[in-house]
Amino acid sequence: MRFIGLLLLSLLALNCLAQKEEIEFKEYSYTEFFQMIEEETDSVFRLENAIIKYGDPKDSLFFLTQLGTEKIFHREDTIVVTKEVRLENVLFSNSVPDSLSNPSGGKGRLRSTLYQIRFLEEVWLKNCDLLSVDRCVFDKLLNVKYDDKYPDVKDQWIQSGFASWNDIKNSTFYGGVDYSSFTNEYINTNWGLISCVIHPAKDGLGNSFWYRKQNNFWITDCTFLGEGPLFIRAWEGDQLNIDRNQFGKQQVSMQIGTEGPIQRIEISQNNFDNIILMTLPVLKEDDNVDWDQFRNGIVNRDAYILFYNYITFYKLGSIEDFIPDEDDLFSTKNIDYYFNTARIKDAKVNRDEMKLLGKLYNHYRLQHAAKFANGVFIEMKDLETANLAYIYQENPTFDSFFQWKINQFLKLFADYGTRPSKAIVFAVYVIAFFALIYLFFPNSWDAHGRTRIMDRYRFFLKYLNRDEGASEVYQEEKEKELLPFHEFREVLEREGKTAPKFFYATALPLYKWSVSGSRLSGWFLSKIDVLNGKWSEVPEKGKFFKSALVIGAFIIALIYDLFIKVLNAVMLSINTFTTLGFGEIPIKGLPRYLAIIQGFIGWFMLTIFSVSLISQLLN
Template identity: 30%
Template sequence: MRKLFSIIGLFVSCLLAAQEEEWRVIPSVREWLEEINNWPDSVYRQDNLHVFFDYEKDTGLIATTFEETDSLPSEPLFIVNKPVRVSGLNFAGDRKGPGTMPRRLTSIQFNGWLTISRMAQNRAGFVGCVFKDDMSMWDIQSRNVLQFVDCDFEKSLHLYGPQENMGFYIANTSIKEDLIITSGNTDAGIRILNSDLSQFFVNGKFTQFRMDSTNVRYGMRLSNVTISNSFQLQNTSLPALELIGTDFPELHTYIPFHNIENALALDLPIGWDRDQDLVKYKAESKEEIMDTQRFDNLIASYYTLLEVYKSRGELTSYNACYIEMRDKVTARSKLLYNQDPSFTNFFAYQINRFTRAFSDYGTRPEKAIIVFFQVVLAFSIFYFFFPSSWNTTNNRTMMRRLSYLGSYFTSKEGLSDLFEKEAKEDYKDYEEFHQFISSSEKRLPIYFQWLSKPLYRVSVSRFNLSRRLLASGDILKGEWDQLPKAKQVRTSILIGLYLVIYLIYVLIIRCLNAITLSLNAFSTLGFGEIPTRGLARYVTIIQGFVGWFLLSIFLVSLIGQILN
């Protein structure tokens, strides 16, 4: 008897469950929409609806292919005036038509909020629809792809908990407030193209994420998101991006940093009042920078991106991301120094400033080379006024040359005669050498003669050639004050040009000597004896230290770029 009652009780409970899960059939979409508008209550609430597509009654309200949506009307064909809450909704094809085609609602305007849970549909979607209030979907059981194309959301769109592996496709759609997509343990996918969003919140596990040519006005928040296959952010600039607990695929992640420059942030709110400013943490103000916990979390977001760029070899994005991160660290080191002016904090702050100016924190070794040349040039200007012993065009030499030139004007001696006086000591050495070779001809080996005589002839030939050239170019030939007035003017101009050329030559030689000394000191090659005196000797030592320091930093940054 007890078994009989148990069997009856089980049968009754199954019968009640079957009745509870019984789905009500509505023959067409138009009849369903009219039922909503004619519903006696202020809110349309129904469970387990099975709505068929009737290709005759539902003309303009349904589509199974995108070709049918190419020429949508500019105004909605049907307006739903009441808020809608449906738990359990399935769209089915016309009994006369194919049963597996996609089912999309088109050209419908929903004036009230729309909430759908347990939507079981293959390739469902909304095309060319207008939503005046919030729309939310829960426990989505749609297989394949849930689509929103050419839609306009005056408020928000929330998509929660797909129950099967499916995809969300949003294209050419405007969402005035927040877009929220969450996924549980399923592997859903997200694809957003050519859309206009306000703020985007993502949470959960997804196989792929792609956003292309989309305008995001406030920001995107990825909270505890795991992407297993691919993540792509193309032609989309974000004013704010939060990455908290986000796990990107190692090799199939593409986030050009120029799209998210100065965008990394924390604490992006969801569902804010759009009339208020978006409150977020970007480590910009003094108070934000000194918030250690949030500052460290923000730096961790930068490191998440750096690992992505490094694994893919995207050097440009890596460097830009690293510079932006180090700029924030430098700003914090400055505040720490102001708060506690110890030597450690001072050194940390100054080394950050220096590496930023010198090579952008080691990311641009070529910038360091420019600094090298600037330092060498600056020291060269100093050495120009403190010539070294390498300089043969010193003040004494110039005074001697001007003295010879004055003698040229005031005496009857020609240029060749003055040249002989100036080169008298050198010529005397040639003659002494020649006399020695001639007197010792029989006492020296023959090869000594072979080497010495050509050397003497070449030296004397150069001397004689210079003297003949000067003699042929002598334009004064007498004392200058005894020349006719016209010839005085012509002679003064020609010799003045010679003097200008000589001064230019002297300046060039002194500049080259100053640059050579500066390069030698900067590169710390060593001199043996430092070829300068006085203050310049100590300056070369200082420059040697500066050069050693800068070259060391340059090598570190260069090696770092090679390793990266």
């Protein structure tokens, strides 16, 4: 047994020494590298364990350098690579002479090593550092892989005095991208796409980005075309950035931080035109995941896959006997069914979806991002409302019906209490609707009621057919209304002089003030009177002008009457809605019963408005 143990230890030691064995790198200049590709007789160019570095004056043709804001292009044409390229453990150095950075002297900053190159066939990179790539075109798939051998390659690379920052900018991928890091060790590198256009992968498997044990990974300002799937998986690293991208109809599946912590997550300002499948860790305060980019919906990726497996592999059946598309996990048919049916009707799926939304809601509350928190809360309540509708459908009781309808009302009235302003707008609609009804029915607040407009016609017809002017006709119309005041004046004249002067002195101004409005109106009418007699006696020469004035005055008076009538209806509606009446409903007929209904609606809506407002203030 002791011998076997020693033998195992020896084998383990030999294995460790083998792992630490240094790789022998061959060095080539950029000119030599591209010359080897051109001279390759096979359709595939292969290269392993090499360093591509500046070593020939002609190498400047492959560089783009920058001095401050000035870019220096060393060639204008595009290099076309016609062969398939397969590289393993190949490292591209950006160490260049100062004369290349600035031919006129001084130092510049290298911007990219591979510039304006078109690859007509597939490009396979395994454990390679590209450094920067700018304005290149990949007609077929770009396949980038890292495995457990890469850290050893990387260590030798760093010990040689080189450092890498892998990014691809302003490039187009017609065959898609497959980026995968399978290493279990921290690979200490950075990789990303900036301002690129990515077409769907032609193999039908979709574009894929698997980030694992890495410093930083980013996809920024990129445009993804077509409707093929896109997979993004990020496990352990310093920073993940997915921001300002246009994803179009891509079916995006994100699995973030499930096997190790990511120090900072930035998923923001993207445009997703499809439902997003996402798995998220517990987010930290400095993580940013914008809610408004998920306007087409977001679902729990893990819950979706588990549900799919149950109804396909285990044949456990599903709601409404759904037959899934077993050939394509991420098909539109499967995801639409899950989003519109399964997460509403399946209790476990519904709970898992609530967990994802709750995680985002708590994160936004932690960040004090009220707008995003409210958006997630509305989504949670919408899902709850849909689930309540299904519960009522399965078990129709008053309680389930009430919960369902109260949720619908809260959504319509105040977005579940997140928008008190919406309640005010809705209240205005209710007040206007009932005011329109009250407009066609008499109420005690309108003294003239239905006869208001007819009284106006009567006044003008009398004015046009009598010798008296508008002031006299008006005083006559008001006589019955002023009679109590005239009687008061007679009593004052008859008996006030035999009483203490105080009564006469104070009562006379009261009388004058009571009739002042009618006298002022009469005085105004006497000043604007244009007829001075009957209409029939007006000479033909001035008849048109005076008729225009009279008709204009009539229209103005009619508009005033209509305004007063509308105002009375609106005030009655507001009074009823706010329940500020004095117990007596100032209207008769059918609207009297509608007023009771409006009062109940107003009480209910104002209560919810108050609660919504207080909730927002507390938040």
